[in-house]
Amino acid sequence: MTAVAAGQEAEDRVAVASNWRLVWWRFRRHHLAMASAGLLILLYLVVLFPSFFSTQDPERTDARQAFIPVQSIHLLADGALSPWVPAIVGKRNPTTLRMEWTTDPKKRVPIRFFGAGPEWKLFGLVRTKLHLVVPADPTQRIFLLGSDRLGRDQWSRIMHGTQTSMTVGLVAVALSVILGVVLGGISGYVGGKTDQVIQRIIELLQSVPTIPIWLALSAALPRDWTPIQVFFAITVILSLVGWTTLGREVRGRFLALREEDFVLAARLAGCSRMRIILRHMVPTFVSHIIATSSLAIPVMIINETSLSFLGLGIRPPAISWGVLLQEAQNIQTLALAPWLLIPGLVVIVSVLAFNLVGDGLRDAADPYSH
Template sequence: MSETSKKVKTQIEAQSKKDNASQWRLMWNSFRQHRLAMFGGIIILLFYTIALFAEFIAPFDPHASTSKNVYHPPQLIKFIDYDDNGSWSYRPHVQLMKLDRDTITLEGKFSPVQGRKVYLKLFTKGDPYKMWGKFNLSRHLIAPVNPDERFYLFGADRLGRDMLSRTIMGTRISMSIGLVGVALSLFIGIILGGISGYYRGVTDTIIQRIIEIMIALPTIPLWLALSAAMPQDWSTTTRYFAITIILSLVGWTELARVVRGRFLTLKSEDFVIAAKLDGGSQWRIIFRHILPSMTSHIIAAVTLAIPAMILAETALSFLGLGLQPPAVSWGVLLLEVQNIRSIAAGPWLFLPGAMVLIAVLSLNFLGDGLRDAADPYARKDH
């Protein structure tokens, strides 16, 4: 068989596999060709893993403060340890640092203590914690061999609290509030968008006018007004759910428009018309035929909506109208950098902002890849 014939045969077999593949298989084949989307998906999976096991991954209690380590600078882990004889061994550690004050200006400055190191160990015991608020544990992913010692990979804040532990704990609230908020928005969007696109007429007109009014309202003043209306004596949990509901009430409009557009398109498809002629009820047609056909588009829309929720929570908490201490979220942590003194003393306090940037970019890359993969037949073969 000639080389040309082999190529033609290979192309025919590839096209046959594509024609016979399921929708999810086609989506996956298309999605994995999008390198940025794959990278974003890995980063988001990592963030949610950290959020799920935050207490175990955080080396210290995020609320524990140490006055002698106020604005402690970030430290770098070293894996090779040299002894006095020059021989080396694999022992992860950081250089111990102490605070010295200028006798004239009283300015504090951390300097390394020669010969003193804080040795680290994986899966060792440290500060006790409650895993998911239920199980009393004390073993951490990484912690000092000596429980009385401290290390600061992300530095410390104005109260001497470990910023790495606080950033890890903040991941849980900031990333979960996006999921919960989008889940509520999706529920409202599918119900109202589906009714609007399927029934049309007066119902569609009323729902679309409501959506247009909601979109016309300036978002930030609306958030501020709704957040300011919350009682200040609410608990952290109550305030968390209130913020989630506020974001959902504002964020459902775009999802509703996406759902309405897909309903309008699918309503005239042959399989929907066949289901109607076969005597299927309206609810069966909607939930058995139309909604499963637009699952991929809903997933893409949801992935692109989560970053907006995360940014909204961060903005509200940064302005002091969202979650409040002792709650820990990325927005609450960024409250520390609202004054010049904090920025000058600890520029590493901006690190939670970097986490927001990474999460939002990764979610946008992931959403972009899912949006392209949602219509795999429209993509060219590579």
């Protein structure tokens, strides 16, 4: 009897569940997508507070500390909780006369979590010195992911690069969504000549090879623009090319929805055009748009990374994943400092996370499919 009652209660809960709740219930079952969503939340925290996650100023150079290898964090010292990283010992190579660094686990550099480090401003307003990880002795430097040829800390640079690259992805997709929904919606709902014109524009944009068009557009950017201006120009360029797929999708949804019985029912009830679009049509595909956009973000990230890697996107001193990967362009450096490929790993992991979340959302987006 209790089992029946419990079943009834579960049924009642489903009966009053809105679309979003059903989507959430279905999404929750994709464990991989859930884990990826957690990772993405972490990445966006980094986007919000890159300095908090950094151990030092990403621009601080020191020629004497070039190509320092990865110093990994150890939590326990002699059985007690006391985090440390192994110290660096340098030896000059007698043939190349270059300094070569190795870690020495016998010598420990104690570190602190949530300690004070270089000062930074929260959202550019509040001054704070709080960092996630800092060396216990503020005069020392630690390199959690090694350093590059100018002795800059790669960990801190990746944190700041994450901010740029992830923001470019998000902003570019947001612009694409606006363009895609508006133009695709007009195309699908108005139809006729307008539809024809918009479709031909989409075809034209899609038939232009993307890499040359980016190259041309970014080459046209004035050399004297500030990194911020370049950053926005790049996002606009990416979204101008990227909205077409979404525009097509929205148009398709509108065309299909126009034929749905419940849309006709709304029309027969006497609803105005605007009310039909906003109250009956748009809500039915919002979840699809979100799913599609979350699959578009990684494409934008890759595009930005490729452009910057080629030296045509965001340029130093601004930091992005692509800019960081520029450091790994020649084979000699790679042989000497393989950790410089870590930004590539970050790109792969985040793109994968976006794709998994997007897939999970797409599967969950239509809870009425069966």
